[in-house]
């Protein structure tokens with residue numbers, strides 16, 4: 584991290600905490616024609632490995648499984664920072680950038696447990712409730728791992744950093760906090776009557 588390097592953190596605990604709270608990873612790669620793509624995906628984490636999955640038919644999955652360099656970023660937005668000057672407006676955030684190369688997990692049992700990790704990352708407790716993938720479903724899915732060897736976190740907290748000359752301006756300054764709102768679980772339209780709401784759905788929090 585070069586700009587505002589004091590906001591950088593290379594500690595695994597910080598990086599892991601941001602990855603564990605995030606839900607969407609933006610996965611960037613350059614395809615064979617030189618065209619960069621940044622694609623949103625869900626993900627999971629297993630120790631120092633980031634886990635991704637998708638259809639075997641997906642161009643992105645095939646390209647990454649072939650060993651293309653990849654950059655993955657996860658961002659949590661914590662607030663809007665309103666300064667007295669337009670220049671010093673900012674956002675409070677926690678973000679991670681991972682650089683590396685993805686590898687396809689070809690071993691069926693490792694791939695299955697990586698998929699469980701991804702599901703558990705999204706909805707803790709869900710793998711104990713839902714049907715496990717069949718061999719056919721596993722064969723339709725590419726599971727990739729990206730080592731968290733080259734990764735950085737960047738974090739901004741606190742209020743606006745206005746110029747001393749602007750502190751006397753008659754302009755409100757401060758932070759509008761942002762967080763993810765969780766709604767009440769909505770049953771599927773074709774749910775059989777009498778099935779109670781899943782504990783994992785009731786327990787979901789951020």
Ligand SMILES: Cc1cc2nc3c(=O)[nH]c(=O)nc-3n(C[C@H](O)[C@H](O)[C@H](O)COP(=O)(O)OP(=O)(O)OC[C@H]3O[C@@H](n4cnc5c(N)ncnc54)[C@H](O)[C@@H]3O)c2cc1C
Pocket residue numbers: 607622623624625626635636637638640641642643644
């Ligand atoms: C929150 C979220 C989570 C997702 N999680 C996963 C996941 O875990 N695994 C997975 O395989 N897919 C996931 N998707 C879908 C994913 O973003 C891609 O659409 C998909 O993987 C691309 O498949 P492809 O390689 O067949 O398409 P491509 O051949 O890569 O895409 C064809 C073209 O479609 C456009 N395109 C592709 N994806 C998107 C998009 N999401 N939004 C707008 N335009 C797009 C691009 O211009 C691209 O050139 C997720 C999407 C979202 C929004």
